[in-house]
Amino acid sequence: MTDKPETKFEPVIIGFTCNWCSYRAADMAGTARMKYAPNVRLTRLMCSGRLDPTFVFKAFAGGADAVLVSGCHPGDCHYINQNYKAMRRFHLMKRVLVQMGIEPGRLKLLWASAAEGAMFAREVNSFVEEVRALGPLNWNSNHVHTADHVMSVVAEGHEHEAEVAA
Amino acid sequence: MSKPKFAMYWAASCGGCEIAVLNIHEKILDVDANFEVVFWPVAMDAKYKDVEAMEDGSITLCLFNGGMRNDENEHVAKLLRKKSQIMVAFGSCACEGCIPGMGNFSNVNQLIDTAFTTLSTDNPQNLRPQTSYEVPEGTLTIPTMNPLLKTLDQVVDVDYYMPGCPPESHQIAAVVELVIAALQGNAQLPPKGATIGAGNSTVCDECTRKRNVKLIKEFSRIQLTHPDPELCLLEQGIPCNGIATRSGCNARCPSVGAQCIGCYGPAEGVVDYGARLISAFASVIDSENPDEIDKILDGLVDPAGQFYRFNLAGSLLRGSKYAKNGA
Amino acid sequence: MKEFAYFPGCSLEKMASSYHMSAMETTQKLGVKLNELDDWNCCGATTYFYIDELLAYTLCARNLAIAEKTGLDVVAPCSACYKNMFFTAAHLKKDEDLAEHVNFALEEDNLHFSGNVKVKHLIEVFAQDIGPDELKSKVTKPLEGIRIAPYYGCQIIRPQKEKEDVEQPQFFEELISAIGATPINYPLKMRCCGGSLIISSRTAALTMVRNLLQSAVDNQAAVIATACPMCQVNLEVYQQQVNLEFGTNFSVPVMYFTQLIGMALGIPNKKLGIGKEFVAMAPTPLAVETAWGLPRKTK
């Protein structure tokens, strides 16, 4: 592989932010003129709890190389605790993505308060670098042999059943 | 006046849909009385060239089951589309890929490897099927596999969708009745693109189990527990897909104590069936601690299989409509 | 029968052999088996962490890896050994990078540490695994009337591991009560004995020893109980030098807690290594009172 500098891979990242903390963190980064990589395009939701896994899958299916999900810190949600629901979905989504042949590193969850502009900028930069290292999303070549994994778990389950029966 | 013409075809499917059609009992006689069956490979001898010879639009109703696994499937789908007035994606395979669609977790080479090299296969010379092969008599060909299995509507325009694996016989009977009534001018057909032979809501709508607010502390596999026969299965930690699966089957599985596995596909307007389930299951996990959440999720042995058993070919991530290198 | 891997540490070979003897005797009597680790090495003391952190972790990890092979939790009687091994295990479990480096070195001795060993101090075995109630039920010669100063020292308790009380723990007192003696409350029970400063900064260390002895004596302690060979040496062996340095007249016996427990369990003195002290403990409680008098103020 001979990568010329001008053909450096620029990933496209779709970001989902909540209206109250993380979008404001992005605003804050702007107001403070902090610089970060231009690869992330943000969508505003009212709350990270609004994040429907469909949106994430849609972004990947539509050609995004990675997806950033961002919300208020746990315990600080402006809708009490909806970000925990986002967190739970994030965990399950990640498992499904792996089975679908998408590297888990392409989905990132970032808690950012409205004051954490600098952190937001820093995290975006490091995420862009991480995704750049992963290369373009090409998940059809990343078929994961889920069958092996599943069969081993199923076998375990059967052993367990046998134990129960005994 | 001659009777309206009827066709039924199976692409990548198991044949269960045909059996379901025959399973409508005496109503099958109405089919025979009202239609002239012109093409139905399972039931009668027919050649593609006979179909090719027909006039475009001469078949009134075509029930097409099976997914688009290879170029032959696609060829027949396009052919029948051209010849038919009403094209129904019949059964889960045609609608959303169904079990054959699970092949989309793997690429073609992996599928062939699995079929020809696993222990149960006796293949000492490690042979692989070729799409064309020269013999003294000429060239032998078999159809070429598609990189991903496609649903019917990813290949041709579809008028109606009839979900189910297979569609429930009572629903088939109702649809047949409706079409006959419409042909006689006694009823109106639903708008194009509609799902027929199914409900508007999800399986829970028809399920009689008692239900409460849901909080899941542990997922368990149904064979490892003794679920309460009265209570919602999901509340008991059994991953029942009924919440997201289109109604129409009279909650057949939950009513006999098995969890819904989702054969009726997504509800109206849903973009990605699995995403709905991921969101719903995860939302009601009863923990705010990431480690504990992970532990609870370990109870879902094969999440992608759980959520996409029937819908993989219609999904955002593994449907050929979206997969960049798929089509 | 409870079983542990046992890491005696260098001091217990000779300098604190009585601690070793009494530990083996008492645990045996209380139904706990200590299996000495095969071919253990020095834990590195605090000194190693001065020079090279990675090397220090490796030394501890070698012992942990040997222990891991036995499938048992490892027990250390010396506070410094305990602290080093406990935090090495904790760091290696948390820091994959560090674990990789360390395991690379361990390969030379065909060892691998995967983080599955719990490290305990000997006194925790008595306080938690045996427990004061069980201990009390086995006592045949309660040390009634003897006022014992529990000396915790530093590295059993500190640094903090979870959210346990690091300022006023009580488990040592409970053990003393269990053998029928009276634990005394004195303010310096958590203070430092000076540790290795006895070598490198003698005056400072002797002052610390002086303060500790004074606090114990002011509160009428007949004996100081320790759970660390370093503390024992500093408090006992250096008593003469404290007396010379500060013109005091201390003569307080400093015993390992296992020796005191052993006495209460009726184990003969000789088996407990009693007789190697600089300041002998009086044979009976009465004698304690008369031999050293109460209270014994100096200066």
Added chain:
Amino acid sequence: MTDTITFGQEISNLLHAAEGEPLKTCIQCGTCSGTCPVAGYMDNSPRQIIALINLGKKEQVLESNTFWYCASCYHCTVRCPQEINITELMYALKRYSIWKNRYKEGLIGPTFSEAFVKMIVRGGRSFEPVLATSYIFSFNTREFVQEIQGATELLLKGRLPLLPARIKRLENFRRMIGRIIPMGGLE
């Protein structure tokens, strides 16, 4: 991309278990010094050492005896309101000082430490009599006599070993150490 690294960063990098630069969060409250049993003997209190590090006064810190007086009692660490592991900081400073081969004159700590380390590398276990030679000659006469008296008594009570202890798999052990530091460096 910073080309220069501050003294504070250098020290922070040596704090193994900490993240970032914990010393920067010091509020100079003095809890550590107030708690320290040896603070009276130090030329700079632990609090002052942190202030000096944060100011970048490398020379002053290296000239200080503070960290060589630390007894590793961890009392400051459990009380620090900013949860700075001050004891580990003292270790880090010792390491730094030994690596740079710079320490205040007349201290026993550095030579003692090196002797100890070499001893373990040789035998795998500690042996007090050899160790004693590393420090005993720096004592004044009175201390010297006291130490010898104490040692004699220990010997008589059977508490001093006469022969150095060694571990069995010494060769493996040495090679193991060799993977961490080249042996030549210490032998």
Added chain:
Amino acid sequence: MDKKDEKEKIGVYVCHCGTNIAGVINVEEVSTWAAENLKDQGVVISREYKFMCSSLGQELIQKDIKELGLTRVVVAACSPHLHEKTFRNACKGAGLNPYLCELVSIREQDSWVHTDKVAATEKAKAIISGGVSRVVYHEALEPLHVPIHPATLVVGGGIAGIQAALEIADAGFPVYLVEREPSIGGHMAQFDKTFPTLDCSACILTPKMVDAGNHPNITLLTYSEVEKVDGYVGSFVATIRKRARSLREADCTGCGICWEKCPKKVVDDVFEAGMGNRKAIYVPFPQAVPKYPVIDRVNCTYYIKGTCKACEKFCPTNCIDFAQQDEILTVEVGNVILATGWDLFDTRRITQYGYGRLPNVFTSLEFERMSNSAGPTGGNVVLRDGKTEPKVVGIVHCVGSRDKNYNEYCSSICCMQSLKFAHLVKEKTGAEVYNFYIDIRTPAKGYEEFYHRLLEEGTHFIRGKVAEISDATRLPSEEGKLVIQVEDTLTGNQLRVPVDMAILSAGLEPRHDSKALAKLFGISCSADGWLIERHPKLDPIATMTDGIYIAGCVQGPKDIPASVAQGAAAAARVMGKIQQKEIALEPVRATIHEEQCSGCRICNNLCPFNAILFHEDRMVSEVNPALCQGCGTCVAGCPAGAITGTGFSNEQILSQINGLLLLNVPKKQAVAA
């Protein structure tokens, strides 16, 4: 995403924001690009302008709406948090529903954070493309209108709650003031003097308590707790448990004979902070409002043994009622003010300070009671033996505050409180006083002057956090004293200060049950337990839940003037709301489509505002739009896709993703994807 049948007419407006945007992004190029490439989406006009938010810029949009018949507007400028309202209003002015306008940010999220001009310009195109795709699916919305009930519920009868209640009641609106203890007054009633003016606390508080007790518009519910809150801004329904006082208030005159005659003494660890006693039937303090006592059933002999009834025997009006039951009241209110105050940090947690072990270590509240002339020692500052005056007193600042082992925050009142203590000790005993501090924080009016006064009075100030307080004496001068060990950080000296008495200036903590309170009222509280305000600077009074306000220490540690100010401010906000008679709510709401809902109940507990109701009879769930806050969690969670969320619908967001990925643009034009 499939396009809708009827094509919208969309106008795109790209702002230069002077050079803020145009300095990095090629605005002209972006505007032309949008006009050409987003035609298929319905873009009929694309313009750029120096300052879109100026009146000229707004007129430009309005003119196009009128002349070109625009049905949708996309403005690419600054963050929607800044000017969304502006542009929506501009559209409204031209007759277009304001919710058909979308503002996308190419300043905060593009020109200000990127330096690469080409990349920034391309990103701006993608952002606008996303906005255009999204706006197609916007719906015309109308704000929701909710009527406001004129009554207010104030929870907590400390100074903040009293102030709020009085302000609202004086304006002529009804108030329910609920207090857990038998009397209102709160912590302020326990104090002797208040800093920095040293007014007598009772002298300034009692009149306000009496006013609150007598006010015709205030319903005082003491010894009561709110158990349940339903409803939403404008019409909350609160369920209040009025605990049985075991006497008929209507007959009680508050004469005091009952508690004189009561034989059962109880240590009072609430009002007297454990320093004094009360009886089993008691009023917490003489000036209590209301004046009626309560029987403490846990300690009353009658309730324990079944005999005694001394109070009943001696009561001249025969008002004692042992069989009295708790009363459950439901009240309807339009707004709620929470002013439940604080708890004192438990100083036992810092074992090295010896509280509870060393008798002469006192907490700040203990000292408050001790120095109060109506308190257990009659205002004498004495040691635990009750008679010896201390000769040396040490006051320890920051106890439990500014310490990650306990509470990381500064409790903000302890410095001034400690200075006050120092003054009082000196005044009452003439003792030497040492203040041990990390920093002296005296930022309010008159505070620094008070500090100077203390310096002049000769109080010793030692800068250093106390390491420990012990009875480990070493020198003859320390004999029988407490030794405070500290580094004087200004000189670097290690000090051992022998004192007779140590006072721990303990920090303020959230009420132990503040998390339950937050849950009850559906608002958020920080990890510490302080309730979270809508905005830390610009809206410290309101919460994220409309109609619920916070005042005083429930929001964070503060002193009396600040608590009073917040109480009054909360009242002003409530009165403003009441005057509006009805309020408009943002129409971002979720709706459940009944025919699609299967009643699976997944969504039911996804809503922290209890806005989702399950109808057992019809087996469907329904969203109450007035309770719904529009977070959208249920929309994302519904497995049947039966819930839609206005303003953030699936179509809008999916379409925006398409736009952001430039999937809506003819292939050859797609840039840098």
